[in-house]
Amino acid sequence: MAISKSKLPSNTFILVGVLSGMVAVLDYIGVIGFPVGVFGVSAFYVGAAFYTAFAVWFKLKGLLAIYIGLLIGALISGTFTVFAFVLALGNVLGAAVPFIFFNGLGFNPELKRARDYFGFVISATVLQNLISAIWVLTGFYLVGIMPAEAALLASIGWIGGGIIVSIVIGIPLLKFTTPLIKKTTLIR
Amino acid sequence: MDIHKEPTFIFYLSKDSLFFKTPFFIKLILFIIVGILSLMYQNLIFLTIVSLLALTAIFYLGLPFYNPKPLKLIMLSIILFSLFWLLFSNVSGGDTYVNFFWGTSISDATLEKMFLSITRWSSLALVGLLFISITSEKQLSDFLIRIRAPQKAILVLTISFNTVTFLIEDVKNIESSLSSRNIINKGILWKIKRIYLIGNTLLLSNIKRIDSLYQTYLFRSKS
Numbered sequence: 584m585a586i587s588k589s590k591l592p593s594n595t596f597i598l599v600g601v602l603s604g605m606v607a608v609l610d611y612i613g614v615i616g617f618p619v620g621v622f623g624v625s626a627f628y629v630g631a632a633f634y635t636a637f638a639v640w641f642k643l644k645g646l647l648a649i650y651i652g653l654l655i656g657a658l659i660s661g662t663f664t665v666f667a668f669v670l671a672l673g674n675v676l677g678a679a680v681p682f683i684f685f686n687g688l689g690f691n692p693e694l695k696r697a698r699d700y701f702g703f704v705i706s707a708t709v710l711q712n713l714i715s716a717i718w719v720l721t722g723f724y725l726v727g728i729m730p731a732e733a734a735l736l737a738s739i740g741w742i743g744g745g746i747i748v749s750i751v752i753g754i755p756l757l758k759f760t761t762p763l764i765k766k767t768t769l770i771r
Numbered sequence: 772m773d774i775h776k777e778p779t780f781i782f783y784l785s786k787d788s789l790f791f792k793t794p795f796f797i798k799l800i801l802f803i804i805v806g807i808l809s810l811m812y813q814n815l816i817f818l819t820i821v822s823l824l825a826l827t828a829i830f831y832l833g834l835p836f837y838n839p840k841p842l843k844l845i846m847l848s849i850i851l852f853s854l855f856w857l858l859f860s861n862v863s864g865g866d867t868y869v870n871f872f873w874g875t876s877i878s879d880a881t882l883e884k885m886f887l888s889i890t891r892w893s894s895l896a897l898v899g900l901l902f903i904s905i906t907s908e909k910q911l912s913d914f915l916i917r918i919r920a921p922q923k924a925i926l927v928l929t930i931s932f933n934t935v936t937f938l939i940e941d942v943k944n945i946e947s948s949l950s951s952r953n954i955i956n957k958g959i960l961w962k963i964k965r966i967y968l969i970g971n972t973l974l975l976s977n978i979k980r981i982d983s984l985y986q987t988y989l990f991r992s993k994s
Contacts, residue, residue, distance in 0.1 A: 604934030608939060
């Protein structure tokens, strides 16, 4: 007898636990592999493309996992500060944009039509990076760590690197892995 | 490894060390208070003393000889912030030393702001590094149990920390596999693609892990 996926008991804490572990490792790879910036703020922050996919696939569970995972990532890479609690929110808010686009505005995460690619470019490459950059760099400016005049340059570096990462990693990740994820019990 | 040593988040520390034995709650409170003071207090002497004390404690623990990566990252971020202040800030006051053609300059006020900024950042980062060098995952979960945090939240953390260990091992295996297929770094795009391959393989192989954990949970919750 086939059982509907929605009738199975909740797997939220397991999913969030393993996903946050994965986010922590991706953050670690991003920070150690491309140390072209400040803590968790890298010119080629490869984790961001995976966070897009996690937010689109697992919705609020994905966003929660991103937040917890970034804090654990800071713990294991040795870049943990009081400020990490605020900085991690930048990536969560950024990933919330494609989450809204693909789950609320009817874009298909399998990227089958031209409008889906358009939605991806607007949400995951432009808006996601813009929001994360504004959040983190404003934070740095407000606590007096970074001068206001450098914000524009830092934003350009962040958004430029983010766009490359989103296109190179984000598109194949959503297009080819979404059908596989949909077949599992992880998406209900 | 010395059997009397306990693992912390990034280090191994003697069980008898005063740093390790200090209750988690006290370490957490000190970390938060010093962190918030570093963010809010505009005093160069205070920030320098905090940084030096944290650095001395870290050297005393022997961290740089064991795991120098965090210190390298702190140095890198300090250099980057210094360059931002020197090249792109426009703070007037005192003597001006250099005028750049893009409209900014280096003056006494710039240097003062730059030193304040980098001492603030180093005090934040070094206090954080000290905290994670002397605190273990077990101390964190024991603390959460003692304050009666929701059991599922503690489970999420336990699963995450346990998963991280497996995942780092997985990453090493995937990397060797990629290297053996001669997928080597050829510039920045190749490096990004390589991380895509690692991340995607990690994701697909761990879907099974989530499912196994879920099956175990279902069986145990039914009995």
